[in-house]
Amino acid sequence: MSNEKSSPKKLLPFWPHYILSELIAWYIMFGILLALAALVPMGLEEKANPLETPAHVKPEWYFLAVYQFLKVAAVFNFLGPEAPRLLGVFLPMLGLVALMFLPFLDRGKKRTARERPLMLLMTALVLIIVIGLTLWGQYS
C-alpha cells in the first residue's frame, strides 16, 4: 500500500473524472489513427526477392539508432581491431541495462522535475543522442 499522505482536496476521483478524461483521450487518438491510416495508407513494395538487395536497406525506425551506432562505432578502431564491434554492441546494451535498473541507480527521494535538474539534463542528452542517431540513420 502507498504510504503517501495527501489531504482529500488534493485527490481526484478515478471514477468518473479520470476515466472520462481517459476516454476522451482515446477518442481523439482513434480519430488521429483513422485519419493517418486513411490519408497515408500502408503501402506494399515488390514481393521479397532474396537475390536482389535494394539500394537503401534499413531496419525499422525504432532500431535505427542502434543500427547507426553500430556503424558509427568504427571510430573506436584506434582501440584495436575488435573494439568497434565490441563497443558498438555493448555500449547500447549497457545503456538499456542502466535504464532497466534506473530505480536502483537513482535513489534520491526528490520527485518533482524542478528538484532534479541533473536527471532532466541526462534524459534530454540521451534523447538528443538517440533522435540524432535515428535521423542520421534515416538520411544516410
Next chain:
Amino acid sequence: MKATQSPSWARIPNAIFGWFDERIGLTGMITALLHMEIPRSAHTYYLGGITMFFFMVQAATGILLSLYYQPTPEAAYDSILFIMNELNFGWLVRSVHAWGANLMIVFCILHMLRIIVQGAYKKPREVTWMVGMGLLFITLGFGFTGYLLPWDQRAYWATTVGTEIAAAVPFIGRNILEFLRGGADVSALTLSRFLGVHMLIMPASLIAFLTLHIIIIHKQGLADPKAREDE
C-alpha cells in the same frame, strides 16, 4: 395522476444485475475497481492508457488480418494483396494495424519519459518500472516480428539487417542470428517463427505483463510527485 412507474421490461437490466450481485458481489468488485482517488498533482497525460488503447486496436485489427493472412513465402505477399485490393476495407484495417503499431511504440516511450520526468519510478514503484521495461521490449518485439509478415522487399531486407544487428554480439552473435532466423538466411522458417512469436508469444506475454503492471499500480495508487516516500 398516478406516479409513473417504469414498464416492467425496463426493470430487466436491474434484475439481472441484482441476480449476479447477490451471488458474486458485483457491487463490491466495481467499488474496489473504480472508487479510487488519484493525486491531483500526478499528471499522467493519459499516456499509459493511450498505449493500452493502441494495444486493444492492434488486437482487434490483428485478429481481422489473421483471418485472411497466409503464412508461407509463396502465399503471404498475395494474401496481403488480397486484403488490400479485394476485401472490403481490408486496406484500412491493414493500414490501421501498421499505424497503430508505430503509435503504440511512440506512446509507450512517451509514457516512459513522463515516468522519468515525474520520478514515478522511485521507491516503492521499482517493480512497476521493471515490468514496464518488459512491456517496452515486448512492444518492440511485436513491431520487429510483424514487419516481416507482408513478405515484400522492405519487410525482407529490414529483417535481414535487423537480425544482423544481433550478429554483431561477440562470440554468440552468429548463434543468436541463426536462432532468430531459424537458419543462415531469412526464409520460410523465419516467417513461421516470426508469425508464431507475433501472434502467440507476444500477445500472451504482453497481456500477462500488463495485468501485473495494472494490478501493482491499482494497489499502490499513482505516485504523488509532491510527496516524499520514507520521510
